[in-house]
Amino acid sequence: MRELSVEVLEDAIKELVMVANYNAPEDVKRAFDLALEKEESEVGKKILLEFKENHKLASEEKLGICQDTGLAVIFLFLGQDVHLVGGDIYEAINRGVEKGYTEGYLRKSTCDPLTRKNLGTNTPAIVHIKFIPGDKVKVVVMPKGGGAENMSALRMFPPSAGLEGAMDFVVETVRKAGPNPCPPTIVGVGIGGNFERVAFLAKRALLRPIGSKNTDERLAHIEEELLERINKLGIGPMGLGGRITSLAVHVELEPCHIASFPVAVNIECNAHRHKSIEL
Incomplete structure (x- = not known):
């Protein structure tokens, strides 16, 4: 049984939150290149080129690709031979999310659904945990806009x-x-x-x-x-x-x-x- 501190998980999520919001994924970049080859509308082509420029600037300037930096959706693939130690898993995930959004100067979007008061933390994250064979932990962060x-x-x-x-x-x-x-x-x-x-x-x-x-x-x-x-x-x-x-x-x-x-x-x-x- 391998032990892994929840602090490691917390730090990883903090970094992933920022990196995901600043950098367009490689599969998205490739898809935009293919879309430009197929798009026949001149306006459509112009918009796709603007998106590509936005991807470049966001990555260079460490700014959100979009001003809606989303709710944090977390997929945690947890190896059954891993024992997470040092605290509550969900609390660690939410601490990582809050730190990432705060230190990364990303907009916080969670609010009370009735009063609409912003909670100021972008938590709780939406967490999906799946147990898998082995002693590794895979973390996927997907910020999902409204x-x-x-x-x-x-x-x-x-x-x-x-x-x-x-x-x-x-x-x-x-x-x-x-x-x-x-x-x-x-x-x-x-x-x-x-x-x-x-x-x-x-x-x-x-x-x-x-x-x-x-x-x-x-x-x-x-x-x-x-x-x-x-x-x-x-x-x-x-x-x-x-x-x-x-x-x-x-x-x-x-x-x-x-x-x-x-x-x-x-x-x-x-x-x-x-x-x-x-x-």
Whole structure:
């Protein structure tokens, strides 16, 4: 059994929060280059170039890619042979988040949902823990902005809706979102599970690198068809028209109850901030 201090976890999250907000991920940069080759709208091309310049300046100046620096979504892949010592895991995560947002001069966005009073800490973080074999700990920080999250949706379909109904729902969700999630977007889709699980599947689907192919051939085909349909909507970069409304569609699927057919759509903005480390 390997011991790891929660202080190490806290420090790692503090750094990841800042790095994720300052630096566009490599898969996003590659996706923008490909999008520029495909985009036919002159306005759309100009917007994509402005985004690329924004990525460059944010990284150089250590500034947030977007002023909405998001709620901190943390995925913790915890090796079953690791014993975290020295305190409460959740408290350590939240201390790391607060330090990262404070020391990194990043906007804090958590508030009381009723009074709307800002809590001033950007905590509590949204934490997902999965136990994995081995003695390593992988931490993924995904700051998730409000504009894109607000456009996400979940539907508990009857089984009779079938795949066609699910796909129509995904495309309609993106259509209704329009310019609000700052396209070009990345679309995470969850199918199956139950009410709370399907939302998690849609969120987790966003972790897969843009440009990677789904290992399930059925889902790979669905992703391709959904992306084609979405990019025919004509919404385009920042909703000003064009071919590239979304950079990718990622689908995750799990078994569900025989009487249910849950489908969730989690829309991600063009910044698609995420950063990971293995401890």
